[in-house]
Amino acid sequence: MALVVTAPATQAGARPVRGVAPGGPMRGVARGGLANLAGSAFTGAAGLGTTWLVAHGLGAHGAGGFFTATAVFVVATGVAKLGTQTSLVYWPARLRALGTPELVGRCLRIGLVPVAVASVLTGAALWQAGGLVAVLAPVLPAAALSDAVLAATRGYRSMRPTVGYDRILRPALQLAGLGTLWLVHGSPEAFALAWALPYVPTLALGVRALRALAGHSAAAPADPGGFTARAFWEFSAPRALAGVAQLALQRVDVVLVAALAGLPAAALYTVAGRFVIAGQFVNQAISQAVQPRLAESLATGDAEVARTLYQRATCWLVLATWPLYLLVAGYAPVYLALFGGHYAGAATITAVLAATMLVATACGMVDMVLAMAGRTRWNLGNVVAALAVTVVADVTLIPRYGALGAALGLAAAVLTNNLLPLAQIGYALRLHPFGAGTRVAGLLAVACFGVPALVTRIVVGDRPTVLAAAGAAVTVAGAVGYVGAAYPLRRPLGLLFPGPGKEKS
Secondary structure: OOOOOOOOOOOOOOOOOOOOOOHHHHHHHHHHHHHHHHHHHHHHHHHHHHHHHHHHHHHHHHHHHHHHHHHHHHHHHHHHOOOHHHHHHHHHHHHHHOOOHHHHHHHHHHHHHHHHHHHHHHHHHHHHHOHHHHHHHHHHHHHHHHHHHHHHHHHOOOOHHHHHHHHHHHHHHHHHHHHHHHHHOOOHHHHHHHHHOOHHHHHHHHHHHHHHHHOOOOOOOOOOOOOOHHHHHHHHHHHHHHHHHHHHHHHHHHHHHHHHHOHHHHHHHHHHOOHHHHHHHHHHHHHHHHHHHHHHHHHOOOHHHHHHHHHHHHHHHHHHHHHHHHHHHHOHHHHHHOOOHHHHHHHHHHHHHHHHHHHHHHOOOHHHHHHHOOOHHHHHHHHHHHHHHHHHHHHHHHHHHOHHHHHHHHHHHHHHHHHHHHHHHHHHHOOOOOOHHHHHHHHHHHHHHHHHHHHHHHHHOOOHHHHHHHHHHHHHHHHHHHHHHHOOOOOOOOOOOOOHHHOOO
8 A cells, every 4th residue: 555654755875774574573563562561551550559549548629639730740741841752762763764873862862951951940830830739840850851761762662661660660669659658648748749759760760771772872973964953853843732732631621620610520530530541551552662663664665564563553452452441331330439439420421431442442543653654743733623622622511510521521532633643644644553453353352341241230230349249250251251262363363473583584
């Protein structure tokens, strides 16, 4: 199929890297994706544990304040990163693919120094805001720089620092700190610090890992060829704005619920949708493993590899996340009961968000495909459109429906942010995610988890205790069937890879 790439043209005399045939990158993607997936599973579980500790340790009002403050912190961190997370993967991967790895060191300096400056200034602005947000402000530079540094390590195809430090170490430290405070009835300020401080060791270890990787690169030549600071920031600028808009899209609903319906409603909404973060971690895990190889294939014009990467990654994403969304939707009363009786009335919110994420997951990593093809301005337009949809919907619906109104607004925004780029990728790049593997994975998840959960809910009813007992038995049986059916279907599901000696070079 034809592939239109708008990234910068191949430099004259560049030496494209070898090993990007369909068999080769998928094996590497699978290894990186599985490692990142395992780390993301831990992060997701730790995130649910964090939510439970905050909900029980601070009460509805205190939890609402905590979630609102951390939402502001995350958005501010996104601002301080200046859109460099994607650039620090895209450019190192592209420069290596075009045979100029000696330029990567220059690329890192161009990207990381402005982030350091911007993060200090943003942290100072948060400090002036006062309240719980000010408690988090001193840690903001560490959070922004750790994310940027770990992105740069992925530009070298290294997933270990991201998995070890960001997926396992940081959430483990957060969980340990919050658990200690829950035992001693700590204050909201202490909870906030315990959540934020683990970014500091994550940054220190990430810098050490990046130095080890970058130390293998040769010194930058006097003539940088086609790569310049201007090229870096022309790519990054739309991503910076899109990143802020994306973070606002993920967090502004919590702030609007708190402002329009009160802090208890914000806590209800956050708890009801917390499972979405676990699915997003899976998406991020697979996308981060695919990202550098997709950038390389688009840089060298290899349409077949780009298609294979996109469709295979979408298949794995559906295979890994649809069981979660189907189970949460089917057993919403059980899920909500984990966080206490205050959240029992949020089953409809949970169902709306789970159904939305089923659709979004089936679209695959649409925003990342656009970015790796150089279409960062399109990506920015899509996110801004989705943000406008959620703000308008929230302002209209929250006063009338409370937290459910925010869920409906988020659903409309997520669909906008996935269906628009899906159409753009199909039109401009002639790519789509709906391969045979995606269809097989979706049908298998519905058959093993969706239908049994729905039938169990109808037969047993909404009593959490009874539903949990029946649902556990049905889910175990479904999981056995899921794994058992996936093995004979491993070829269409993309779970077969050639051995090292059989990979194409």
